[in-house]
Amino acid sequence: MSPLLLLALLGVTFPLPGVQALLCQFGTSYDVWNVSQLPLHWTPKEISCDSGLGCQDTMVLIESGPQVGFVLSKGCTEAKDQEPRVTEHRMGPGLSVLSYTYVCRHKDFCNNLVTTAPLWTPQPPADPGSLRCPVCLSMEGCPEGTTEEICPKGTTHCYNGLLRLRGGGIFSNLRVQGCLPQPGCNLLNGTQEIGPVRMTENCNTKGVQELLCQFGTLKEVWNVSQLPLHWTPKEISCDSGLGCQDTLVLIESGPQVSLVLSKGCTEAKDQEPRVTEHRMGPGLSVLSYTYVCRHKDFCNNLVTTAPLWTPQPPAGACPRVGGEGGAVRRGSDPGSLRCPVCLSTEGCPEGTTEEMCPKGTTHCYNGLLRLRGGGIFSNLRVQGCMPQPGCNLLNGTQEIGPVRMTENCNTKDFLTCHRGNSLQKGDNLAQVPIGWTVSNTVMCEAGQVCQETLLLIDVGRKSTLVWSKGCSAVGAQNSQKTSIHSAPPGVLVASYAHFCSSDLCNGASSSSVLLNSLPPQGAPEPGDQQCLTCVQPLGTCSSDSPVKTCPRGTTHCYDGYISLSGGGVTTTMGIQGCVAQPSSSLLNHTRQIGIFSVREKGEEEPPAPHSERGGAGGLESLTWGVGLALALALWWGALCPSC
Structure with missing residues (x-):
């Protein structure tokens, strides 16, 4: 095993003003x-x-x-x-x-x-x-x-x-x-x-006496019709003295139910299985199950919602209440109030379908639950029907097992934005718009705005377009800007950056938002200069690139790269082509383009990593980090539902 130390991967220093x-x-x-x-x-x-x-x-x-x-x-x-x-x-x-x-x-x-x-x-x-x-x-x-x-x-x-x-x-x-x-x-x-x-080490493997527990997390929104849910947990050996814990939270709003599950080791004292009705309608319902045990390995053996949940009876039926530790559900006649009904970890869009609320509800609820702890790190947007006003969905509950829960009903602080990114290489991308479909959304943190950033590099027929959509702490005010960093004749580098502060406002669906602002380009007359021509979205260009006759008005050859990171993108784009000036900078020393932090060859190089033993080598190319094979198992690893 010999470490190769990647120099350019680690970025350079340029602070962003106003980011707290x-x-x-x-x-x-x-x-x-x-x-x-x-x-x-x-x-x-x-x-x-x-x-x-x-x-x-x-x-x-x-x-x-x-x-x-x-x-x-x-x-x-x-x-x-x-x-x-x-x-x-x-x-x-x-x-x-x-x-x-x-x-x-x-x-x-x-x-x-x-x-x-x-x-x-x-x-x-x-x-x-x-x-x-x-x-x-x-x-x-x-x-x-x-x-x-x-x-x-x-x-x-x-x-x-x-x-x-x-x-x-x-x-x-x-x-x-x-x-x-x-x-x-x-x-x-x-x-x-x-x-x-x-990291601790034990070589007396036969003498390890620690408790074995079921282990994992799950957080998702389902249709009520898909219940009961089942899951297959992993296993873990806990530190000496720790117990096993099960925590399950079910939040129902209309036809949807949110499931939050945390299983693993805990310092908490033993606690008998407990079902708590934090809120049981009419309208929104919140039910939890908690258990802490030490009496045997894998005692936290909850693997299904079945013991805690039964389908809601038809409207008008008598309430059905489970016994201790059992399922708890209630039904209700329809009322006259109509409210938006939604549960989502990505945000509820404007115009969410309104549904008839059950009898006994008088107000529409609209809030955000922030869930932290026990391997859970998630936000849940909640809309539904309530029997009273206010921001108290949990009836004062702040912790359920190891999961801390906070509530915010000023939902305008939490935007929902389109989310995605892409890198596309092709011919004539500077003349012909290309479109895309973004189906994913994301719920931003408080104070963040929506962003969409496009960067186009064209060396004459061959082009690369990079775009990103999502949340940003950059550009706190609404802004929209098209910039031409390097203009024809020769290499074209242009960008479009849009920051906005309303739900799903970053909705551009094609590169026309950038191309429509560029001056028209006719067929250039050939000049006397010849240069290597290359635009390489995933690394640097080589000396084997094709040679092209430059357009009239260009006098020099450019050979370099632009490194960018941000908005889910980390890459280096190699560039060779014709330019009108001997300057080595296509970006005119720009360091920020929308969500992208950028650096051009020849500008400040970041410090190389320190190796406590062994030598170090440098690599110039970065790695495109979108859609690759290894998915991250977040904070304690995800469970695979098999419902």
């Missing part, structure tokens, strides 16, 4: 992969941090034979800024442990690591030795009789231990077996913390 809360890439992932599957890629989510917090990236790679354990944590942190650092905790022969850590505050989404590629290259084959050891990496445990493999030359002992990973959204155990060059239980060479992740 930093936006960071966010998520966790932990799993075991075959070495042949590397490099891994992922698409993180986004989070708005509290004021003063920074962004952090933490990645750990543990290799044993043909397998590699992968641990990733991205999000907000109180830690001080720290330059990118690659640390070789153990570098074979045999077992290897490599980590990457970074803390930054200089710009939104500065923790922009989206691939293992810059930190990992395949290890050259090692000469075989004479020792044979069981070789295994597993989050669930290595079975007895694990296949033994021939260890590399230089190893003398078999390692068998358990790594406990806690913090930074990671709560997992990794069983490790493999080959080491010395005896003992010191796989990490004394390391106890890597970024926010605490």
Whole structure:
């Protein structure tokens, strides 16, 4: 395992004026992969941090034979800024442990690591030795009789231990077996913390007495007709003294029900199964189930909503109330009030369908629930019918199990925006508009606005268009701007940036919003200059690019790149073409284009990561981080419903 340190991936410093809360890439992932599957890629989510917090990236790679354990944590942190650092905790022969850590505050989404590629290259084959050891990496445990493999030359002992990973959204155990060059239980060479992740080691694997619990989270909105729901949890070994917990929250509004589930370890005292009716209509209903136990492994064994939920009786039927720990549902006759009815983690659009409210309701409710804790980090928009006015859907409840819940009915503070991004390469994109369909939406944090940003680069017939839609803390006021950074003849670089403050206002559906503002371009007359011509959206151009006769009025050749990040996009675009001036800057030293932070070749280079051991090499190309194969399992990992 030899780390290649990616220089351009880590961005440069240019503060954004007026931004009070930093936006960071966010998520966790932990799993075991075959070495042949590397490099891994992922698409993180986004989070708005509290004021003063920074962004952090933490990645750990543990290799044993043909397998590699992968641990990733991205999000907000109180830690001080720290330059990118690659640390070789153990570098074979045999077992290897490599980590990457970074803390930054200089710009939104500065923790922009989206691939293992810059930190990992395949290890050259090692000469075989004479020792044979069981070789295994597993989050669930290595079975007895694990296949033994021939260890590399230089190893003398078999390692068998358990790594406990806690913090930074990671709560997992990794069983490790493999080959080491010395005896003992010191796989990490004394390391106890890597970024926010605490790591403890135990080689007395037969003597581990900790409780085993069911583990995972689930948060989604369903139609009532799809209930009961079922799920398949994972398993986890808890720290000594901790118990198992089950927390389930069901919120019903009309034909929809929101399910929030948290399962795992807890410090809380034992508590008998408890069903609480926080609100039971008419209209909106909120029901929760909580349980804490220590009497046996996997005692938090709730795997379905069935014991807590039965279909609502037809209007006018007698109430049906379950017994202790059982299902609770009520019916009601229709009334005369009509209200918008919606449950959504992405936001309820304007013009949500109004439905007839049940008898006994007198007011329409419109609020936002913020759910934090127990592996849950989510916002839920709620609209429906209530029997009284006010912003008290939960009847004063602020915590359900480990999940903290806060309520805000000033929903104008929370915009819903179109969300998506794309990079497209083609011919004549500067003359012919292209369209797109964006079906995803996102609910922004308080104070954020909607944005859409387009960047077009054209070198004469060959073009690249990058666009992004979503939330932003940039551009707090409504604004719309088209800019021509580099004008013909020669390379064209133009952009469109729109910030707006109403729901779904970032609704442009084609590149015509940019092209309509560009001056008309006729067929250029050829000149005397010839240049390499290239626009490469995923890296730098080469010396093998085709040569083109430049248009009249151009006198120089450009050969460089533009790196951009933000709005879910991280990439470098190589550019070669004809220009009218000898200046090396196509962007005229612009550092911000809409949501995109940009840097051009020759401008400030970021500091290289520090490697505590081993050498470092540089790579110029960035990685496009959209739609790639590895999905992040956020904060405790998602459960797979099998309903």
